[in-house]
Amino acid sequence: MVDWQKSNTGFPQTIVLRPNGSLTIGQAAGLIGLMAVLMIGIGTGFALMGAWLVLPFSGAELLLLIWALGCSMRNSGYREVITISDDKIKIERGISYPQQRYEFFRAWARIQLSHPSVHGHLARLQVGSHGKQVEIGAFLNEEEKQVLAKELQKLLG
C-alpha cells in the first residue's frame, strides 16, 4: 500500500510504502488471549482428571501461535519511506526504525519499471543512478507500482 504525504508547498515530499496487513495489534492480542483461555482451559481440565501431559503440549502450541502471529505482524510493520527533497531522493527502509538508507542526487536519479522476462514474475520498480539500483515497493501490486513510478517521475521532474 502507498501512503502519500504530499506537501502543496514544494519539497520535501514523503511517500510511505507498506505491505498490506489486515490485523491490528489489539485484534492479535485479543486472538491470543482467547486461544490462551481455551487451550490452557482444556489442558487444565484434563490435568485435573490426571492427564497432565496435555498441558505442556497446549503451552508449546500457544507459544508457536504467538510466535507466528508476531512474525506476521512484524513483517506487516515493514516500511519504505521515500523522501524527495530539493536536491536528493532518500530511501529508508526497515521495521520500527530505518535499517537501510540510500541516497541519490535528484538530478541524476532514474526510475526504472522493468517488466519480467519470465512469465509469472512480477515487475520490479527500481530507483538508482550511476549503476547503483535499489528496488522499492517489492510488495506492491503491478497497478500500484505503475502509479508510484509515474508519481515519482513527476516529483523528480
Add this chain to the structure above:
Amino acid sequence: MATVADTHDTHHEHGPAKGWLRWVTTTNHKDIGTLYLTFAFVMFIVGGAMALIIRAELFEPGLQFVDPHFFNQMTTLHALIMVFGAVMPAFAGFANWMIPMMIGAPDMALPRLNNWSFWLLPFAAALLVATLFMEGGAAASGWTLYPPLVLQTGDALPFTIFTVHILGMSSILAAINIIVTIFNMRAPGMTMMRMPMFCWTWLVTAFLLILVMPVFAGAVTMLLTDKFFDTSFFNPAGGGDPVLYQHLFWFFGHPEVYIIILPAFGIISAVIPTFSRKKLFGHNSMVYATCVIAFLSFIVWAHHQFTVGMPVPAELYFMYATMLIAVPTGVKVFNWLATMWKGSMTFETPMLNALGFLVLFVLGGFTGIMMSQAPADFQYHDSYFIVAHFHYVLVGGAVFGIFAGLFYWLPKWTGVMYDEKLGKLHFWLSFISMNVLFMPQHFVGLAGMPRRIPDYAVQFTEFNALSSVGAFIFGVTQLLLGYIVWKAIRGEGEKVDGEVWEGAKDHGLEWNLASPPPYHHSFEGIEIKERD
C-alpha cells in the same frame, strides 16, 4: 532529468528454481499446494491398497490371504494413512493453492514454515509404513490406539507414536499458517464476512486443529510413558484408567471428523453456486452454521463411548447434544438446495461430484442420527454399521468433496480443461462402486457382523462379496483419476481463460487471474464487492 524507464527485466532470482530442488526448497504457496495434493494422492493409493487387502480377505468367510494379526495391522494403517496422509493433506493442498488467491494475498503469511509443514509429512508417512516391517509388525489396535491393546505392539509402538507426533506437528503448523494468513493477509476490502466459504470453513478447521491436537499429542505420549517409563495413566493396576484414554482420544477424534469434513463443505459451497449460476444462498448463515458445528463438536465426544458404562445422565446429555448437530448441518444442506433452486444448473464433473457429495453425506448423516440414540447405539456399536456410516461421511463426504474441488480448480491450476468424458466416467464409476462397497455393510452390521475381524459367519457372505467387488471397482477407478490429472498437467486439453466456468468471476477473486495463475500473482483493478 529523471525518467521512467520501461524495460524488460533480466533478473531471475524470484522465479522457481530449476529441477527437483525447486520442490524441496520452494516457499511458493502454489508449489506447496501441488506437493500436498500429490502426496495425498500417493497416500490415497497406498491406503487404498491396504483397504483392498482387507476387502480381498473378507470376500468370503474363512482365512484366505493374511493372518488375523496382519489383518488388524491393515485396518489400523489404512485408517491412519487415509485420515492423516490422504484426506487432511489433500485439503491442506487446496488451502495452499486457493486461500491466498481467494483473499487477495500474495502468498501464505509464513512461507518457510509452510515448506516445513509439508516436508514433515513424507518422512512421517514413510516411518508409519516402515513399522510394518519391524519386529512384531505395525500397531494392530485400530486407529484409536486404545490401551491396553496398543501397548502389546512390538518394536513399532514408539515409532507409531513418533509418527503421530510428526503428523500432528505438520497439521498444527499448517493450521497456524492458515489462521495468520486469513487474519493478517486479507486484501483491503476483503472483510471477514466477504470471505468465500472455503476460507471460512478452513479457518474454523484450523482453530479446531490447534485446539485438539495437543490433547491427542498428550494422550499418545502418555501411552509411551505407560509402556516405557512405568507410569500408570491408563493402567488400572497402578491406579490409572483406560477409559481416560478414550475420553482424551475422542475429545480429539470427534472434532477431527469435522476437521476432515468442514473444508469439503467449503468446496461444495464454491461449486454449487457456480454451476447453478446463482449466489450461495445464505452465506452468513453458512458461516454461523460452520461455527456452531465446530462448537458442538467439542461437547459431544463421548457418543463414541456409549457402551463404556457411563452414568445414564451423561448418556442422555451426550445423546441430546449429538442430535443438536443435525440443526446447523441441516442449515447447510438447506442452503445448498436453496442455491440450486431455480438455478440454471449444468452438470459438469465438479457439479456431479458435488451432488454425489450431497446425496452420500446426507445418507451418512442420517445413520449418524441413528447412532446418536444411546439405546440404539448399543446394537450398532463396533458393528459394520459403524464402518458403513463413517465411510459414507468420509468417502461420500470428504473424498467426493475433494473430487469436486479437484475438477473445479484443476483447469485454473493447469490452464487446460481436463477430459470431461473421462471425468464423468470417473464420477459415475466412483459413485456406483462406492454404494456397492459400503451400502451392504449397513445390513451386515445391523445383522450383527462385528468390525475389525478377518473372518465372519457364513450368512454374511453375499453382502461381503458384493462389498469387495465394489471396493475393487472403486480402487481401480482412482487410477483413472490419476490419469485424468496427469493428462491435464501435461497440458493435453483445451486451453481455458482465467474465468474457466461461465460466470465464475462472481464467485471468487481467483477467477480474475489467468489460468494457470502467474507464479507470483498480483491483483489489479479488482473491486471486492459486498455480498448480497
